[in-house]
Amino acid sequence: MTVFTRSLVLGLVTLLTACGAEPAREEPPSPVPVTQQVPPGAAEAVAAADGFGLDLLTAPALASRTNLVLSPVSVSIAVQMVGAGAAGETAAQIRKVLRLPGDGPPVPPVAGHEDLKVSNTAWIQRGLGIKPGYRDALRSRFGAATSEEDFVAEPGAARDRINRTVADQTEGRIPDLFPETSITGDTRLVLANALYLKVPWAREFPRDRTVDAPFTRADGSTVTVPMMRTEPEVQLGYAEGPGYQAVTLPYRGGRLAFTVIVPAAIDTLRGKGIAALLSEIRPATVELAMPRFTARSALDLSAPLKEAGMPAAFGPAADFSGITDEARLRIASVQHKTFVQVDEEGTEAAAATGVDARAVSAELPRTVTVDRPFLFVITDTATGAPLFLGRIGDPAA
Structure with a gap:
């Protein structure tokens, strides 16, 4: 199993319109679709919001911020x-x-x-x-x-x-x-x-599996953060490409999902596009470790x-x-x-x-550990419109 240890990690949180009954807590959630297809009528508006969000996230005036969250x-x-x-x-x-x-x-x-x-x-x-x-x-x-x-x-x-x-x-x-x-x-x-x-997640991270673990900042220094871990060999969404892995966790009801991409140089994301990357997600068995964090x-x-x-x-x-x-x-x-x-x-x-x-005046389990600075974006995946973008350089800040 591979653990990516590159210097930049991107987390994407994906949202779809919620509908349907919630699954019972005592039963495992039923399989949910994990791919995103932008409706043709929304493609131009979504592409505009994608590009504008990435422009803001990389704006020189905001470059010095360790953690940056945008909508x-x-x-x-x-x-x-x-x-x-x-x-x-x-x-x-x-x-x-x-x-x-x-x-x-x-x-x-x-x-x-x-x-x-x-x-x-x-x-x-x-x-x-x-x-x-x-x-x-x-x-x-x-x-x-x-x-x-x-x-x-x-x-x-x-x-x-x-x-x-x-x-x-x-x-x-x-x-x-x-x-x-x-x-x-x-x-x-x-x-x-x-x-x-x-x-809420479709299947919560078990609290007894959360452990303190090192997170390496962009400058090479480390900080200890609470690292959440999924249950072993959970079925999640997964995609990979040259130099990156992407994992999708569904929210309860099956219409919401959180996607983490490891690592995520901003140029790679610009070249592929948020919607195109999300459309590549497919079901697979994944073991994920990801930091708990709050950012403002x-x-x-x-x-x-x-x-x-x-x-x-x-x-x-x-x-x-x-x-x-x-x-x-x-x-x-x-x-x-x-x-x-x-x-x-x-x-x-x-x-x-x-x-x-x-x-005027579904193959072998993948292991993904989010232990480096990362970006995230919250999108409405019924349309692909980005609701939030963020850069987390220190989850403990």
Whole structure:
């Protein structure tokens, strides 16, 4: 049995729409499909979200972070909500950075269900005349709930109410999306997307098989982490290619899965693509050891998005004329916070993105040990849309 000991490991968490009855705890889970096929109608939007997520994960402005968790879908949806009112070069740059195809509605095809909550909200300055077409886009394309706030008179109170709403949408995992002073009297529009999921494994990792084991960081130093281990010779999903192995663990109900790829140089993933790699997964007998971990990130994505090619949206010449004629708007910040916890029982993950728009002034058993820095991505595998991306350099941090 082979243990990969390369310096970078990628974990992918894959999500499909949950359905069907839960299997009884005392019985082993029935076989579940482990391959992913992106529906033809969703292929362009999924490819855009895949590429955009990998661009963010490798952004120079974020390169120094040991652990980095992102939700490409959340960021894309939030920026698309403000981008629906953009025009000219501002709109062109947004579409290019988000890798949006053509001129059609490119929102990633992600729908909420019992295991995944998706929420879009918009807060508008009281009395600001928003164009009917933009209001319609928020409602029809994004399903966004809208409300009014008085940012001019009470920016702090408005920020508190927005943060409480996002906290409720993420079960308290993202309690303060907008930090202090991030909402000001110049704010005219705030747009937010929130994602929350909590799902148990189809077959839990036995707690008595979790043992402390070394995890080697990228710099060669080691840290001791709790290493979860599956039962011997469990049937899981498996794929391999030149220099990598991939293992898929289903979640309860058979419609959700977590995939770990060992090792995973980002260039390899870019070349193959997330959806293509997941489509190669097939049933096999696997023995897996993987660290238990919790990771959080709090980011202002303004710099990465500017560097990626959309500086116009943040500058004084920003063109959001499709939103209102009563104020010239620009993006002041794109706040993004995430939480992911993986343990013996399953996975809990939350993400929120807020945009502040201001006025201008089966063969032999395989053994896979995840004991090196790794990346992970949470995707909706009914469509392949990436919900979260992360880089874990130290699970004990």
